[in-house]
Amino acid sequence: GKNVIDLPDYWDGLVDYETLTVQLTAIGAHQNVIIKRISPIERRIYLQSQGGMPVDCFYHIMAQRKDVPNLVVEYEGKCVEDSPND
16 A cells, blocks of 8 residues: 555675566556655655555566576586586
């Protein structure tokens, strides 16, 4: 009902905010919910619904970590030893 998703403080050192994606699932009725803006400085995601009604939804947030090397899922190799992953 706040139309805001607060992100954890510890994400600053772990997450690349440029890669952030958000999946929203409305609860109860169709709400035309959108992501209005993402503010890494405030660590908030602002939501907006049709008509300015309070948002009631589930959410799932994903982002690429920046504290570890990227996982290469597909590679052009013939065996496990050719993998660029450790």
